[in-house]
Amino acid sequence: MSNKKNIVCISNTTWEGFYTKSTVQLVSLLAKSNKLLFVEYPFTIKDLLFTLLGKGRAPVARMLGIKSRLVKKQSTFNTEVNHLVLPPLLPFAFFKNEKLYHFFLNINTYFYARSIKRALRKLKMHDPIALNAYNAIYGNSLLGKIREKISVYYCYDGPDERRYGERAKKADYSFASKVDGVITTSDFLADSMKHLNKRMKVVKNGVDFNVFNKSAKSDVNKSEKKKVGYIGSLDHRFDIETVEYTVQQLANYEFEIVGDLMNPKIYEALAKYPNVTFLPPVKPHEVPNLLKKCDVGLIPYLCTEYTKNIYPLKINEYLSVGVPVVLTLFANLPEFNGVVNFAKNKEEFCEAIRKEINSDSIEKILSRIEYAKATSWESRAIDFEKIIDEYLAHCQ
Numbered sequence: 001m002s003n004k005k006n007i008v009c010i011s012n013t014t015w016e017g018f019y020t021k022s023t024v025q026l027v028s029l030l031a032k033s034n035k036l037l038f039v040e041y042p043f044t045i046k047d048l049l050f051t052l053l054g055k056g057r058a059p060v061a062r063m064l065g066i067k068s069r070l071v072k073k074q075s076t077f078n079t080e081v082n083h084l085v086l087p088p089l090l091p092f093a094f095f096k097n098e099k100l101y102h103f104f105l106n107i108n109t110y111f112y113a114r115s116i117k118r119a120l121r122k123l124k125m126h127d128p129i130a131l132n133a134y135n136a137i138y139g140n141s142l143l144g145k146i147r148e149k150i151s152v153y154y155c156y157d158g159p160d161e162r163r164y165g166e167r168a169k170k171a172d173y174s175f176a177s178k179v180d181g182v183i184t185t186s187d188f189l190a191d192s193m194k195h196l197n198k199r200m201k202v203v204k205n206g207v208d209f210n211v212f213n214k215s216a217k218s219d220v221n222k223s224e225k226k227k228v229g230y231i232g233s234l235d236h237r238f239d240i241e242t243v244e245y246t247v248q249q250l251a252n253y254e255f256e257i258v259g260d261l262m263n264p265k266i267y268e269a270l271a272k273y274p275n276v277t278f279l280p281p282v283k284p285h286e287v288p289n290l291l292k293k294c295d296v297g298l299i300p301y302l303c304t305e306y307t308k309n310i311y312p313l314k315i316n317e318y319l320s321v322g323v324p325v326v327l328t329l330f331a332n333l334p335e336f337n338g339v340v341n342f343a344k345n346k347e348e349f350c351e352a353i354r355k356e357i358n359s360d361s362i363e364k365i366l367s368r369i370e371y372a373k374a375t376s377w378e379s380r381a382i383d384f385e386k387i388i389d390e391y392l393a394h395c396q
Contacts, residue, residue: 006125008037012135018281022205023133028075029381037082044091063088070119084119109141116146136175150180150395158309181391186311201387205313206380212320215288220360227254229294235262239300240269242346247273249350291321296356299327319372322365324356
């Protein structure tokens with residue numbers, strides 16, 4: 001690793017949460033040899049009000065300055081990260097009028113930049129590297145405003161047009177073309193953006209292997225009761241039709257679906273079946289023991305333009321525990337050919353589950369674990385920092 005650097009991560013995700021987040025994992029590990037400031041997801045006044053009404057999870061006391069906005073956080077990798085919460089920003093994404101949209105975006109940007117600069121001064125972090133994590137809308141307006149040495153765009157998904165409309169793509173492409181380098185999480189995403197920036201690199205998602213492997217399967221489940229598991233966000237990506245068909249066909253298998261129910265249609269379609277159980281989301285450290293009890297793990301994403309960009313975090317988590325994985329053919333992931341089972345349609349998906357359960361063996365379990373071992377977050381963070389150093393060298 002190189003000399004100690006000052007890195008400010010302008011994140012579009014929260015530090016805390018129900019699931020493992022690639023940004024948090026990488027930042028935590030980069031903090032081993034660098035000074036890190038993690039800027040929390042930009043909550044708005046709307047998020048603040050929803051939390052006060054019991055419908056949200058925004059850090060209200062810190063947003064309002066009742067508690068310190070800048071604190072130190074201990075990561076799961078035993079590193080220390082400086083964590084900044086912004087004051088409540090103004091909601092603006094809903095404005096159709098471009099002048100109004102940009103007027104409120106500029107007001108928010110002023111407070112965003114001012115908060116970051118104050119934190120940097122307090123921490124004595126000079127000439128920072130600005131690492132923007134999938135926050136292109138603010139990325140464009142913040143460029144150059146925190147006196148950054150270089151700007152790097154960590155793009156772990158395609159443009160979120162479902163949430164932000166056409167503006168998401170414009171912001172994404174505009175920002176990618178302006179920064180000193182782009183790091184994506186999938187080859188497909190890098191290929192689709194390579195015309196925007198010559199310095200385009202890929203660092204795929206990893207796994208906290210040591211944590212997950214502690215709960216690794218030691219043998220195949222010999223009982224007649226078989227469990228099919230899904231752990232993750234229950235959102236617009238979830239292929240309801242394929243899973244419902246599978247639940248109907250495999251009535252003798254138990255389906256356990258664990259996660260934050262963001263799309264109520266999933267529950268409406270599946271909860272009526274006696275072989276389906278829904279469980280609330282769990283903390284990341286609780287996931288491995290849940291996976292261990294599964295005979296197969298599912299990743300049933302719809303095949304869309306959005307999901308083509310995804311390299312799913314949970315694929316390596318399932319494999320680290322030795323669980324066979326069945327997934328829809330939503331993205332091109334050639335590195336997993338022969339390791340997991342891709343299904344082109346609902347019939348293949350159903351049959352793949354049967355096949356993986358019936359043909360499982362201790363040899364296959366060990367093979368999956370060995371494959372996952374090479375995808376640890378530690379190895380990904382080393383690659384990530386090497387790329388940052390390349391970008392730094394190029395710009396000096």
